[in-house]
Amino acid sequence: MKTIVRLADVARHAGVSIPTVSRILNGVQTVAPELKEKVMKSVEELGYQPNRMAKSLREQRTGILAHLTAGLNANFHATLARGVQDAAFDLGYTMILGSNHHMEGDKDQQTYAKLFDSYRVDGMVVVPSSTVDPYLETLSSRIPIVEVDRTVGEYSRHAVLLNNTEVMGEAVRHLLSLGHRNIALLYGIELVSTEVERYQGFLRTMKEGGVPVDPKFLISEDFTEEGGHRAFQRLVGSGLPVTAVIVTTNEMLAGVVVAARDLGVRIPDDISLIGMDDERWVRMMVPALTVMAQPPYEMGYEACRLLIQCVEGQNGVVPRVHRMSGKLIVRDSTGPPRFDG
Amino acid sequence: MKTIVRLADVARHAGVSIPTVSRILNGVQTVAPELKEKVMKSVEELGYQPNRMAKSLREQRTGILAHLTAGLNANFHATLARGVQDAAFDLGYTMILGSNHHMEGDKDQQTYAKLFDSYRVDGMVVVPSSTVDPYLETLSSRIPIVEVDRTVGEYSRHAVLLNNTEVMGEAVRHLLSLGHRNIALLYGIELVSTEVERYQGFLRTMKEGGVPVDPKFLISEDFTEEGGHRAFQRLVGSGLPVTAVIVTTNEMLAGVVVAARDLGVRIPDDISLIGMDDERWVRMMVPALTVMAQPPYEMGYEACRLLIQCVEGQNGVVPRVHRMSGKLIVRDSTGPPRFDG
């Protein structure tokens, strides 16, 4: 293990004092050009690399941003994380990542929040879960936090969210214009903002379209593939005259597709289907699915950009919700209802 | 912004010296039980959270591990990263993540490596690329590095890799046993160890099976979906009597599937197909694809566990290659060759 070069080594090598080297490296104050040159040569020769830990300790800022996510399993969250990371990198920060541990759900988010706090990160971009919230609330008093994808609700912080009601509205209008009236909504059982907003968007647009909604057409289940499977089974098992189904999450969507195959329900001949998230499997399967597409990369990037703004002083800005627009991508899983539907 | 609690604050609050608090918190040395109790109460009351930066600076170790990956876009790498992260978390470390920036390929890996080095990370788990290698080599002299998924080759470091030749062998034998003789291999054009090993595994097993390989059946292209598309087009366009195709990467596999549809080639009726990575789309599409499945989570976890072993002193252990076994999952994209094939 080679010994590491410190500022003092560079100073000695260049024949100047430590502060001088520091000033040159940080471009602060004016320095004699000749000294600068000499020092830069020493830096080069010795391969000096500043110790960010020491710098952080002294400056009382680390240049590290934490991202607390709900889990990299879902492509959506992985891409969002990439957005956060790229923004951090572009703006001179480093991202530290905490995602759900194993399969234990979100109970680790708080552990991660504490851990990252102990590293004195400059701020956090978080996909909030109910359990992490109380801790974040206290943390908020010390460092800026930006919520992304969903929010725990009272908007006391910046939040970057999808324009959920809008996209859902698009989806509903698409089905209505095809002639559908008996449209079911399959959604996640947890009370997170995304689900609430999509649910509301559904109801509102149906109302605007003048189509009454039978509560039996509103089915909530687990966020998982299994949940989607069960929801679709229940729906079809009920014998109701459904002609179209909207599913609010990608995981559930997969379950719905499998269930439809299991039950011999043809898409879109028997039932039209609209899902969430434009992932590869959605494009590769036959029929390719009509989906509400989100821009996860942009959401992450924007959230992080906002966070850095807060970190760097513009925290005079009043916290608000930033809406990113999704769009409906029409493919082959939606068509006119069956004539007997 | 609330002011933050330091060790000194706890000491004053408990009426003891700073070192005493430090010792109690770190469980080092024996301390009077009464003092301990008093201090712990103060810690609790003040909500003290140690400053890891300061601790790191003093201890000359940060407890941070860096993971340099090839990009979270691919599910494989996202899951692998999750494995690394979980291992880090389980063993008391924090993971810092660097993945490819935007679409610029791997040229940022070196930037990330430098950045993380400046934070004095205790070690790195890296999915190496050719450009990052020279820098890693010098870094290796200071901190432990474990390679994962692929290696730049000379095995001067620990590496956790898939047993590429084995799984490829399984795939080939599966096709041979179905009666195929004219099997094509579509692989990535870059000279990375995964590709080289899979290529060799293909040739070796064909040889063992006593089946000569026409070099025209060996087609290399970009790692991308477009690359796969082109490769399949070239193959079919050549008019060669292929009855089965093996594709070495998931990205290319998607391109092959699309190309087959475009050209009206039926799978497995006209051509049998084996791909890589057991991702959702591979299971959801019809026919569900036969694939060589890797255990990315386990690979990441194991690599990180190994790294921590090195970090914590067992670096007496001679660096070696650790092989993880993949397995062939037979589904509906492989069948007997066409009688006229």
Add this chain to the structure above:
DNA sequence: CTGAAAGCGCTTACAG
């Protein structure tokens, strides 16, 4: 424009 001194928040020999 440059250097000597202090200090960021910890831990760890060193005395007692």
Add this chain to the structure above:
DNA sequence: CTGAAAGCGCTTACAG
């Protein structure tokens, strides 16, 4: 068993 002192590698007032 406990505390005073030094030091990890930096930056930043403070003199000159």
